Amino acid sequence: MLCFGGRYKAYFPKSESMGVERFLAYLAAARPVIDRRLHEYLDVVEDGSSLHTYLYGILDEFVARGGKRVRPAMAMMACEAVGGDPQRALPSGCAVEFFHAAALIHDDIMDGSELRRDAATAHIVHGVPLAINTGDFALGLVCTIVVRDAGLDDRTKISVLDAIGEMSARTIEGQALDVGWVRDDVYDLTPDDYLYMALGKTGYYSGISPLKIGALVGGASREQQAALEHFGKNAAIAFQIQDDLLNLTGDEQATGKDYLNDILESKRTLMVIHALGSTQGAQRERLVSLLRRGTQKTDAEVREVVDLLQDLGSIDFARQTARTLILEARSYLAPLPASSARDALVSMADFFLERER
16 A cells, blocks of 8 residues: 555655645655556556457556556545545546546647657547547546555545546636637637636536545545635636647647647637737737637738737736745645645645746
C-alpha cells in the first residue's frame, strides 16, 4: 500500500512559499501507480485481436502517450488531505481520467485539431468513426469502474456516481456554450460569461469533481468537502485561462498542440471577450470581421488578432484574473488540517498558474 503522507515528509519542509515542487514530487510518485491502473482497465483483450486493434488498443495508446495524471492525483490528494487512504481514491480518480480522455478525443474531432500530446490526434490516425467510438467507450468505463470498485461501500459509490453525473452534465453544458457562441456569431459577451462557460467546460472535471470525489472517498466533513470544491473551482478556471494563454503566447513545440488554434477557430476566450468589450468603432469592427472569418483567416490575420489582444491589454487582463483566482483558491484550504497533502494542493495551484504546457 502506498502511503503518500509518509513518503512525502522529506519533500515538504514547513515554508510559507509553496512553489510547484511539492506538487510535482507528489505527482512523480503517484503517476506510475496511476499509469499501471489505467492500463489494467484496458489490458483485457489479446494484443493483435480485432477488439485491441479497433478499440482497446486505440484508447490504451491515447492514454499512454502522455498526460500529467493531474486529475487522479487530485482525487488522491484530496482523500489524503481529509485523513483518508489515497489508494482508495485511485479507481475513482482513474474514472475521471478516462472521462478526460473521452473529452479530448471528442473535442479534437469537433475542433478539427491535428495534434494532441505531440502526436496526431486519434481521428487523424484512426479515422473519425473509430475515434468517436473510442471516446464513447472511455465514457462507458467511467461509471463501470466506480460500480465495480470493491474498495468502496455502496453508499460511497452512489455519492461518487452522483458527482460524476454532475461533472458530465456541467462539462457538456460548458462545451455547448463554447461551440455555440462561435457557430452563432455571438460577440456580446462579458468576462462573467466566459467564467461561467469555463466553469462548466473545465472547472468540474479538472478541479471540482476529482477533489469532491477524493473527499467523499476519504470521509470528509461537509466543511472540508465545500473547501475543496471551492478551491477546485478557482484553480480549474485559472487552469483554463492559462491553457488559453499558452495557446496564444506559447509555441507549438512547448504546448504539444496546435499553436494559435483558438485564434484560428475564433474561440471566445477571456482575452477575446475582454478585447471586444474594450474597443469600439472601426477597431472593434475590424476585430469582429476577423473573428467572423473563422478558420479562413490567413497567418497575417491571425497575427493581427494577437496584436490587438496585446495592444488592448487583454492578455495582461487574463493573466491577472488567473492570478487572482489562484490567490483566492489558496485561502479556501484553511479548514483542512495541516498535512503534506494539503501543501501539495497549494503547490498544485501554483503549478496551474506557472505551467508552460
